[in-house]
Amino acid sequence: MTATQGKVIVGMSGGVDSSVSALLLLEQGYEVEGLFMKNWDEDDGTEYCTAKADLADAEAVCARLGIPLHTANFAAEYWDSVFEHFLAEYRAGRTPNPDILCNREIKFKVFLEYAEMLGAERIATGHYVREAVRNGRPRLLKGRDANKDQSYFLHAVPEAAIARTLFPVGELEKPEVRALAERHDLVTASKKDSTGICFIGERRFRDFLKQYLPAQPGTIETPDGDVIGEHMGLMYHTLGQRQGLGIGGLADYPDAPWYVAGKDLERNVLIAVQGKHHPLLYTDSLATEAMDWVAGEPPAREGRLTAKTRYRQADVPCQMRVNADGGVEVRFDAPQRAVTPGQSLVLYDGDVCLGGGVIRDTWNAPEARR
Numbered sequence: 001m002t003a004t005q006g007k008v009i010v011g012m013s014g015g016v017d018s019s020v021s022a023l024l025l026l027e028q029g030y031e032v033e034g035l036f037m038k039n040w041d042e043d044d045g046t047e048y049c050t051a052k053a054d055l056a057d058a059e060a061v062c063a064r065l066g067i068p069l070h071t072a073n074f075a076a077e078y079w080d081s082v083f084e085h086f087l088a089e090y091r092a093g094r095t096p097n098p099d100i101l102c103n104r105e106i107k108f109k110v111f112l113e114y115a116e117m118l119g120a121e122r123i124a125t126g127h128y129v130r131e132a133v134r135n136g137r138p139r140l141l142k143g144r145d146a147n148k149d150q151s152y153f154l155h156a157v158p159e160a161a162i163a164r165t166l167f168p169v170g171e172l173e174k175p176e177v178r179a180l181a182e183r184h185d186l187v188t189a190s191k192k193d194s195t196g197i198c199f200i201g202e203r204r205f206r207d208f209l210k211q212y213l214p215a216q217p218g219t220i221e222t223p224d225g226d227v228i229g230e231h232m233g234l235m236y237h238t239l240g241q242r243q244g245l246g247i248g249g250l251a252d253y254p255d256a257p258w259y260v261a262g263k264d265l266e267r268n269v270l271i272a273v274q275g276k277h278h279p280l281l282y283t284d285s286l287a288t289e290a291m292d293w294v295a296g297e298p299p300a301r302e303g304r305l306t307a308k309t310r311y312r313q314a315d316v317p318c319q320m321r322v323n324a325d326g327g328v329e330v331r332f333d334a335p336q337r338a339v340t341p342g343q344s345l346v347l348y349d350g351d352v353c354l355g356g357g358v359i360r361d362t363w364n365a366p367e368a369r370r
Ligand SMILES: Nc1ncnc2c1ncn2[C@@H]1O[C@H](COP(=O)(O)OP(=O)(O)OP(=O)(O)O)[C@@H](O)[C@H]1O
Pocket: 010, 011, 012, 013, 014, 015, 016, 017, 018, 019, 035, 036, 037, 038, 107, 124, 125, 126, 127, 193, 194
């Protein structure tokens, strides 16, 4: 096939989405090369990380497609720009989402610069998002497959980087992607989707975190200050979570499950409530840190938008106001369960992803205020 569309470097993860992305770009007439990134150096001798197997799969796919595969180690950049921040967030009692930072700092920055060095103007990834140009400006749109849409993770990528990236599977549904891989005999056709934070893989989260942050045991208390148990460290707990509290059968309380409703960092206390739908688990409004707007600036119109406070959440209608500090304040039409500081609020206008910011403060629904 003769390339007519210029050179593009595809981020090859060894998964089916990037494999099919490379295939589609070849069919569209691009000169395609692959790049496998290693962003985490295992120095603990464990086999949790699937990087070796993933690289072998990426190599097999590139060989099948007849394209070169480059490899690069960005572990130092990842440590400095993503992992340090990840640990700092946990230290501050929040639950961070490192994949968002990884996209902004590594996949759509360091990778883009590396691609330039390889003589390519553009990169491509297997993310389920789409790009559309309006009034000469690129916009980030949700992927066609609502189940797979990954715009939540890409909201912090600036429009200049979006403009230089191709998202070949964004128009497809996942089953179509798998069918294409099968039809072209790509070894990744039935490989299962990766889950969780990439550098932690499938390993137990507690064991991983313990290597980097000292665990400080403390008490678990009710909102009224009754001590009902002990925790091994606030960082191991996420708002709204049920498991792992080790509480139950307390004399003065009904026999209902307990859920994490808050963290008192100063006193190192975990606050727990009973019942999955306790009002203290619901957030009515929130404020974010400074926003990353895809367009580099807030939308011309404030007001009614939709939001997600976690990946794969259905769109939640809300009212948005930009604050003087660059963050936003958002009030949800209906209170939302387990909105977690450290995770990101991402705003949408229909299919257009406007941007997002790390959730800083949350306020309970009025019925929970006392
Ligand atoms: N180690 C890596 N090296 C190069 N590119 C990567 C790597 N990891 C992820 N990517 C790029 O980022 C995209 C999204 O990564 P993510 O981890 O979300 O995987 P995914 O949606 O399961 O996709 P895939 O099926 O391609 O693994 C991938 O499709 C790929 O283009």
